[in-house]
Amino acid sequence: MKLTFRIQYRTVWGEYLCVILNEEVIELSTKDGNEWQGTAECRLPEGDSLVTYRYGVFRDGVCIRKELGAISHSFCIGNAQQSHLILCDCWRDLPAESYRYSSAFNGIYVPQQPNKLSDGVGSCITFRALCPGLSVKKQALGLIGSCDALGNWEYCRPLRMMEVQPNVWHLTLDAASLRYTFEYKFVAINVETGAVEEWECGSNRIFHIQPLLRGETYLPMETEVFFNLPQRKIAGSAIPVFSLRSEGSFGVGDFGDLKHFITWAAETGQQAVQILPINDTTMTGTWTDSYPYSSISIYAFHPMFVDLRQLPVLNDWKLAKQMEEERIRLNALPQVDYEEVNRLKQAYLKAVFQQEKELILSSEGLRSFFHDNEEWLMPYAAFCYLRDRFGTPDFHQWGEYSVYDEEKVQALCASDSEAYPEIAFHYFVQYELHIQLLDACNYGRSRGVIVKGDIPIGISRTSVEAWVEPYYFNMNGQAGAPPDAFSTKGQNWGMPTYNWNVMEKDNYQWWRRRFCKMAEYFTAYRIDHILGFFRIWEIPVHSVHGLLGQFVPSLPMSKEEIQSFGLRFQPEFMTKPFINDYILNTMFGERSEEVRQTFVQHVHHDIYEMRPEFDTQRKVEAYFAGKTDEADLNLKEGLYSLISDVLFVVDRDNPEMYHPRIAVQNDFVYRQLTGQEQEAFNRLYNHYYYQRHNDFWYREAMKKLPVLTQSTSMLVCGEDLGMVPDCVPWVMDQLQILSLEIQRMPKNPEHEFGHVSEYPFRSVCTIGTHDMSTFRGWWEEDRSVTESFYYRELGHWGDLPEHAPGWLCEEVVRRHLYSPSMLCILTWQDWTAMDESLRNPDIEIERINVPANPKHYWRWRMHITLEELMKQDAFNEKIRSMIAESGR
Structure with missing residues (x-):
């Protein structure tokens, strides 16, 4: 033609x-x-x-x-x-x-x-x-x-x-x-x-x-073509699936509970439900797997989210009776018992599979699901089988399977293989998860409720993707985040960073496949740490904290450029920990002599250096492994700080190039500089972190984000918190990605709190996220901050309430509902805070995550059941009327 x-x-x-x-x-x-x-x-x-x-x-x-x-x-x-x-x-x-x-x-x-x-x-x-x-x-x-x-x-x-x-x-x-x-x-x-x-x-x-x-x-x-349409503004709730509680759930929220929660949202006038990542994180079988942002597969869902009520009834009545007793016991607990829940649900799933195996494996539904998902499903099932067989997710310890070989995996998954019954079990579980989540999300569509998923920025270094497609990742680095008000040492997530140069060659196929899989279920999604698509904070594998990281990609500085700012560059002094007697005495007090004898060695005068056996944080960590005494823990943290007391970090690719160490102005090495040197360093520092990279990072993001965000029709929201360069709003505005607005994390440095009435329309506003305390928890953390918020931001007078009363929580919720933001999505805890007779009396238990603690146990659950929630007529009517009055 x-x-x-x-x-x-x-x-x-x-x-x-x-x-x-x-x-x-x-x-x-x-x-x-x-x-x-x-x-x-x-x-x-x-x-x-x-x-x-x-x-x-x-x-x-x-x-x-x-x-x-x-x-x-x-x-x-x-x-x-x-x-x-x-x-x-x-x-x-x-x-x-x-x-x-x-x-x-x-x-x-x-x-x-x-x-x-x-x-x-x-x-x-x-x-x-x-x-x-x-x-x-x-x-x-x-x-x-x-x-x-x-x-x-x-x-x-x-x-x-x-x-x-x-x-x-x-x-x-x-x-x-x-x-x-x-x-x-x-x-x-x-x-x-x-x-x-x-x-x-x-x-x-x-x-x-x-x-x-x-x-x-x-x-x-x-x-x-445009008709006279008003701007769409909606309200919704954020809650992890594992936190849902119904009368019939098995000690943890499941996809059946999600459907029930969507019903509550729809009947209270809400049009959005936001969840946390739901991918399989099973590595050790212990509670440490509860961290939802480190999955073993970007496609597979966590088996604990299967709603057992939707499966065939167990024919073994003794086992069924025992399981029901265990279900009641676990479901009555105030928090998730991650290990017990997963052990028993796994046993239940295996019993159902054994009972219905022939019918399941011959079903048209499973066959069709396998055909459509074989590319990821087969390696995932093989990974799970090998993880259990060798007792570790570290595939480097799997002998002949340590390096992924497609032919060997296909042989392992063949129907005549000895391993096939266990392999097929994982097919069955993922199929059940697929149809249950699809049912819940389609139900959301039918009720006019957006179900918003969450795409983590990273993957586990012991995951299916790291095993099958290692060329997409940099295994010699650890992804994390630079220091902020919530984590002064930075965050080290331990995940590998992405090899963007390789990903660019196939037009980011890995990411596009991932987004398209999400689009089967969700109509909106949150990009976790969208800053990672501009640059990621990469921490060397020998570090525990995040202070010794550097942005990747970035533009490091040469010796000559550093000196052009008026700072005489001394690599030996500025790139190695600065340690002297004053520092040792100040940091370690009565244990300073122990540090001198064990961890550092004398160089000259009163200058020391770390001994070779303790010159990295990982070496120190290994020395203190198993020691839980508070004094030893404090000593370990002090040694970590000693190791990170450097003025510049050597570039990971070129030893002749350097990066100013993040937040070093709080450390001893900075105080050794003269006033003139400090002024020169600060000029260099501000140029590097706030000016140097804007155009460079803009171009990096615009290589990736247009391809990814336009690979599906889902609504895109970006978590743009932290150390945000100026170029981030440029890109998000150009690509019409919704920003995240949180009042206690204002984006305008001149404001103590965000001005809710000034939020942009293309944004998601919320009172707090899963990484923060609830509003009631925050109210009691720092009375001086609370006082400023109460009098200056809210404009109240009189005595400052010791605890956040229901009327005050309601006022804050109303302010957010009336904001210009397209989406107002509040955590379920902040919704219930309005009702003093309904909310959880235990404020601390409602916190989902503490970012500063890498070993945090993710286990919060609703303190009432969904059935009880549906019966709270006065509370539900209040939400319904507040949303309607706000025009959402």
Whole structure:
């Protein structure tokens, strides 16, 4: 078929425009650098397939910019006579208000075939438009105009367009049936009656066209159609799945409980439920696996989330009775007993599998699931089998399986393999998790509730992905976060960092697959630590704390550049721990002599250095392994601080390049500098951390995030907390990613607290996250901060309440509901804080995570059941009315 493309786009010298259609690149030409056109003969798929394409800017054969947005330009193959398509376009980045195009704000899409004219029609016109949100209101897009073929403006005679892909509408007309020049408008029509219900705003559109030859189809420029729609603002709840509690759950929340929680949310006027990561984290079988941000698979879900109530009943009545007794015991506990819950649920699942094995393995549902997910499911099942067989998730200890070999894994998973029964068990568990989560999320869609997932930034270094695709990761580094108010030593997550150079070569296929899997279930997601897509804080493997890290990628400094700031650079003094008698005496007091004798050695005068056997934090950690005495723990932390007392960190790739150590102004080595040297260092430090990398990190993020965020139609939210460079808001605004706004973590350094009324519309506002104390907990942490918040921010007077009363919690909730933010998602604990008779009397137990503690036990559960929650009529009505009054 012959295709002619026309587009206006201003380029600079050396750039040219191309059309990217499937694998073909069609070069366009121009006479003025503004109006581009090109014609090509293209082989197109047979049948009624939709053909999509994008425009790109090229230089020297390389695409340097491509249209953004999940929605490509598109056309449909016409009737037998249509041999030449003339496509007029405009360059399209993200649609205005692109959130409206997300699956979060649209119903379930039902594919429609474009209307196709009979073969007797010689020339056609195809109108194309983008219009979101109509399916929710049971409407379709229509066309109406000034000639008889377009209904003569009669509201009952519009032409209905077809939704050929989500929010993309097409209509093909016989060009001979139209009277030129005509006027027209797009309208929203009732899908049942076909009558016009809404007219697009603005003046009538006017259609001018030259006569078409036989066989030509003209496609005018695609247009975005807007009706008089108010901004969508919704409220919701955040809660980990494991924290849910129902009368029938097995000591931990499950996907059946999630569906029940969605019911509560919908009936109280909420339209969003946000959860934490739900991937399988089973490594040791102990409570340390409760950390949900270190999974063994980016695809597999945690077996503990299976709702056992949805499985066949156990035929062994003795075992069934025993399991029921254990279920009641575990479900009555105030917190999750992670180890017992998983041990017993695993036993129950194995009993059901053994009982129903033949039926399960022959079911069409499992076969179809395996076919669609084989690429990740087979390695995952093999990983689980080998983890259990060797008693460790560290695949380096698996002998012949230590290096992933696809043929060996396929042999292990073959149906005639000895291992197959155990392998197939993992298929069964993942299938059950899939259908249960899909059911809960589809139920959410049917009730108008967004179910928002969470994508962790990292993976475990003992995971399926690290085993199968190690080339995507840097195993010699540890991902983490630089110091902040919540973790003064920084955070060390222990996860490998990403090899972005390798990922870029296949256009970030690893990430795109991951996002597409999430989109099967969720309509929105949170990117955990979105700063990691700009740069990650990488900590050397020999460190425990995060202070000796460096940003990757980054622009390190040479000796000459450091000295250009007025600081005389002395590598021996500035890149190694500075230790003298004063420091030892100050830090270790009565144990300073023990430190001199055991951990450090004298160099000259009163200067010391770490002994080789203790010159890294990991070596110190190994020395103190198993020692739990508080004095020993304090000594260990002191030695960690001693090792990180350096002014510069040597670059990981080039030993002749350096990074100023983060937050070093609090340490002894900084105090050894003269006033003039400190001033020079601070200039260098501020330049490095707050100015130097903005353009560099902007370009790094724009390589990755457009590809990833536009690989699905889910609504994208970014967790942009911490040490945020100036370029982060640039990217998030350009890609229309929702930011995270928290009042006690203001983004404006001039504000003590965030101003809720000034939050941007494209944001998620919340009182606190899973990494923070609840509002009631925060109220009691620092009375001086609470006092400032109460009097200055809230404007109250009188005595400061010792504990946060219900009325005060309600006021804070109301302020957030009335904020400009698109999403107001509050933790369940902060919702219930409004009701003094309902909320948990134990404030401390409600905290989910303590980031400063890498060994924190994630085990919080609701203190009442979902059944009891549904009966709280007064409380539920209060939430319903507060949301309605706020316009959400």
